[in-house]
Amino acid sequence: MTLNAQAPAPNAPSGALNIKALAPLMGAEIFDLDLSQPLDADLVADINDAFLAHHVLVFRDQSLPKDAQVAFSENFGELESHVHRLRSGEKRPALHVVNNLDENGMPTERPRTTGNYFWHTDKSYHAVPSLATLLYAVELPPSGGDTLFANTKRGYETLSAETKQQIADLRVEHSWEASRLNTGNTPATEAEKRDRPPVVHPLVRTHPNTGAKTLYVGMHTSHILDMPEDKSRALLDMLVDHTTKPELVYRHQWRMGDLVMWDNRCLLHRADKNYDMAAQRRLLHRTVIKGSLPF
Numbered sequence: 192m193t194l195n196a197q198a199p200a201p202n203a204p205s206g207a208l209n210i211k212a213l214a215p216l217m218g219a220e221i222f223d224l225d226l227s228q229p230l231d232a233d234l235v236a237d238i239n240d241a242f243l244a245h246h247v248l249v250f251r252d253q254s255l256p257k258d259a260q261v262a263f264s265e266n267f268g269e270l271e272s273h274v275h276r277l278r279s280g281e282k283r284p285a286l287h288v289v290n291n292l293d294e295n296g297m298p299t300e301r302p303r304t305t306g307n308y309f310w311h312t313d314k315s316y317h318a319v320p321s322l323a324t325l326l327y328a329v330e331l332p333p334s335g336g337d338t339l340f341a342n343t344k345r346g347y348e349t350l351s352a353e354t355k356q357q358i359a360d361l362r363v364e365h366s367w368e369a370s371r372l373n374t375g376n377t378p379a380t381e382a383e384k385r386d387r388p389p390v391v392h393p394l395v396r397t398h399p400n401t402g403a404k405t406l407y408v409g410m411h412t413s414h415i416l417d418m419p420e421d422k423s424r425a426l427l428d429m430l431v432d433h434t435t436k437p438e439l440v441y442r443h444q445w446r447m448g449d450l451v452m453w454d455n456r457c458l459l460h461r462a463d464k465n466y467d468m469a470a471q472r473r474l475l476h477r478t479v480i481k482g483s484l485p486f
């Protein structure tokens with residue numbers, strides 16, 4: 192090595208991402224990127240392409256302060272604030288913490304909300320739901336605490352022609368109120384219901400970037416419009432069961448340093464309680480990118 196030899200600058204353009212698929216239907220891991228450093232436009236475009244191709248991107252070996260996660264996330268769109276407000280009534284900051292801790296900071300089997308343990312797509316109870324969610328592992332149990340992803344594009348593709356025809360034009364009400372009921376959480380308050388009125392989305396959604404048709408279902412759904420309630424619930428449950436069959440699911444087993452970014456427009460996801468929640472800590476930093484009106 193010569194005296195003036197220098198280490199390559201972080202994120203020096205390499206011409207290609209160091210990327211490896213994790214599973215056939217979704218998921219790819221990306222190495223040799225330092226997301227705490229600024230990314231040039233070409234690299235952001237490469238990441239976007241990989242995101243659309245793989246739906247779940249796992250950036251390994253990161254060391255990300257909160258402001259760096261926010262800055263990285265902002266490469267992909269406007270960030271959303273959390274659905275809950277602070278006690279003062281102010282909106283929460285763009286990054287918030289996901290954990291299994293009680294008010295004293297101790298692990299608990301009964302965290303304030305358990306909605307994330309049920310299949311869902313983020314914020315489908317909003318008229319404009321989430322495009323992508325980014326989770327960065329800060330504290331992990333020794334094993335378990337996985338996150339599962341189900342491919343709703345493949346779910347749609349593998350329906351019978353008859354079912355595709357049956358659901359083609361159906362519209363579904365999603366709401367915060369239904370979500371709380373579906374997951375056995377404390378019912379929505381009157382103020383929450385006022386703040387987050389029900390919204391209606393197509394059952395078969397078209398991905399705005401790829402044009403793929405996907406199933407837009409999950410625990411935030413209330414009912415299918417113009418259909419008897421029992422029939423509507425049975426159909427919604429059947430579609431969730433269909434698109435979350437093991438062969439359509441990727442299980443992410445977290446490693447310290449992982450930042451995982453996924454596409455809410457063609458995936459369902461949920462956390463797995465496969466760890467000792469009462470004794471072990473699981474804490475992740477979350478940022479969410481605002482999407483567009485589903486069609």
Ligand SMILES: [Fe+2]
Pocket residue numbers: 307311312313460
């Ligand atoms: Fe979620």
